[in-house]
Amino acid sequence: MAGYNQGIPGGSVGRAVTLAMPELHPTPVEGCEICGEQAVLRTAAFKRGDHSAVSDANARIRNHQHHRNTR
Template structure:
């Protein structure tokens, strides 16, 4: 019996996260991502993007 499946519609891939200026963690992840792309390791580059998106930054302290 044939299986009736609905077509899958994928959206555009998310853009890469931009590192926050002055954040050492974001800077290190951006460097790792660049090295991963340079060596063709797209899996590692994706891992860096996921980690950068999930990285939280402390809220600015208001005086």
Template sequence: MARMCRPVQLGEPASEPVPVAGCDVCGALAQQRAGAYGVGDRSKVTDCNVEMRRHAHPRVVRA
């Protein structure tokens, strides 16, 4: 029996996160990502991007 499925619709790929200026964690992840690109390790690149997106930055409270 034939199965009728809807075609898959994929969106545009997400752009890479930009490291926050002055954040040591973002800076380290950006360096790791650059190194992973250099050796062709796309899995590591993705891991760094996910960590950078999930990394919480303290909110600046202005008086």
């Protein structure tokens, strides 16, 4: 019968459960001032519950890809 779906391997794949951060947060590159600064801002923003500032800092770190090109 259609809808009888046995093709799913393993059923539910465990999602990465983040206990603190609501979304994936990129790791700042050590030695990069911009990334480090955003990481500090992100931590401060998270502590005061400013989620928009957290995702803002995350986006800046994520978009800061100069280190991939230079190293």
